[in-house]
Amino acid sequence: MIGLKIEDALKLNKDLKKYITYKNGKARIDFKNKEALYLYNKTILEHLFGLNMEFHKDALIPTPINRYLFIKNIFDENPHIKNVLEIGTGSGIISILIAKHYNCKIYMTDTVEEYVDLAQNNIENNYKNIKINNPDDITVINSNGKIINGIKELENIKFDLIISYPPFYDDNSVASKRSFGGADATSIELIGGGKYGEKFSCDIIMEGSSRLNKNGLIAIMLPEKPIERRKAIENKIIDMGLILKSDDIKTGKRVRHIIKGQFPSLF
Numbered sequence: 001m002i003g004l005k006i007e008d009a010l011k012l013n014k015d016l017k018k019y020i021t022y023k024n025g026k027a028r029i030d031f032k033n034k035e036a037l038y039l040y041n042k043t044i045l046e047h048l049f050g051l052n053m054e055f056h057k058d059a060l061i062p063t064p065i066n067r068y069l070f071i072k073n074i075f076d077e078n079p080h081i082k083n084v085l086e087i088g089t090g091s092g093i094i095s096i097l098i099a100k101h102y103n104c105k106i107y108m109t110d111t112v113e114e115y116v117d118l119a120q121n122n123i124e125n126n127y128k129n130i131k132i133n134n135p136d137d138i139t140v141i142n143s144n145g146k147i148i149n150g151i152k153e154l155e156n157i158k159f160d161l162i163i164s165y166p167p168f169y170d171d172n173s174v175a176s177k178r179s180f181g182g183a184d185a186t187s188i189e190l191i192g193g194g195k196y197g198e199k200f201s202c203d204i205i206m207e208g209s210s211r212l213n214k215n216g217l218i219a220i221m222l223p224e225k226p227i228e229r230r231k232a233i234e235n236k237i238i239d240m241g242l243i244l245k246s247d248d249i250k251t252g253k254r255v256r257h258i259i260k261g262q263f264p265s266l267f
Contacts, residue, residue, distance in 0.1 A: 003065060003251075004044050013043040037061045045093075049100060051126050055091050056118055062093045066256050067165070069249040070221045071098050073258055074161065080215060081160040085109070087147065087204055088164050089140065092119030098163075099123075099130035099138055106132075107154060109143040116142045147200075148207040162208040162218045166201045196229040202236040205261060209240040212263040218242070224255045237261035 006027040010016050019036035021028050029036050038055065044064045045051045055061050071094060075081060082104055086095045089108035099106055110116050119140045123130075132138050141153045148154055148162075201220050208218045218237070222230055237244045242261030249256050 002048065002068065004048055009040055009043045012047050013039055015039055016043070034061065049097065050129050051096060051100060053091060053093060053096070053122050053126070054118065056114060059090060059115065062091060063251065064093065064097070066221075066249060066251045066254070067094050068097055069251070070094070070165070070219075070256070070258060071101070071163070073247055073249065074163070074217070074219050074260070075102055078161070078215070078217065083157070083159045083213070084161045084163065085148070085154070085159045086163050088166055089119050090115050092122045092140070094163060094165065095119075095138065096122060096126055096130060099132050101131070103131045103133070106138045107141060107157070108139070109141045109151065111143050111145050113142055116140050147203050148211055158211050158213045158216070160213050160216045162204065162211065164201070164204055165221045166204065167197075196226055196232060198229045198232040201233045205233070205236045205240055205242070209242055209261070209263070214263060217260050217262040219258060219260045222257045222259060224257065230257055230259060233259055
């Protein structure tokens, strides 16, 4: 299992020392502390993946391991993937991990201009470490609130993979200063929609189903609860005529679900 023990992370990054406590002789990090989370995940990206990534000060600090396992799950089963669209890229970590390990043409979108700029900077800082033949093979696009349809840079393009770790807040969620993963919940990020936060994902499936090549797939990663959200998304995949597949990945005590809808090769 890929990972980096806290004791090993401390040896690699001495700045983590002030965030380390010990219980029964075992090192622990306060992951509710944003700086500690930032340093730990930066250390993982640098020493396990050879990447130098920055994250937005107000946004979620993404965990690299589950995102790597997400894409590995997909590419292990689908080595034919060459044309990729990531929706909601944030810092760009998923697309950059894809570019690090697989030779693809990648389009990545976000609706926040600061995230678009951050993702572009992260690409430029890691260009020598990724499998991209030329700069045009990885493109960051401001979606201006759109999913796929209406984005001029994506017109008439079909994909082998449409991937997202989407927002999943329901209609009753409100912006707050409650911290989650080092981020503050803001109105921008509260865009899942629907009774269970399923709407954004269902919109991806609805628009994406007509933008897949043969054997192409849509892949979405979700937290474990609520199960009603996953069921609604799975039902949308079936309704759109895609073949439903699902897998689980576990990092630490957290389970993440990978929901996939694949375009039938016989169509």
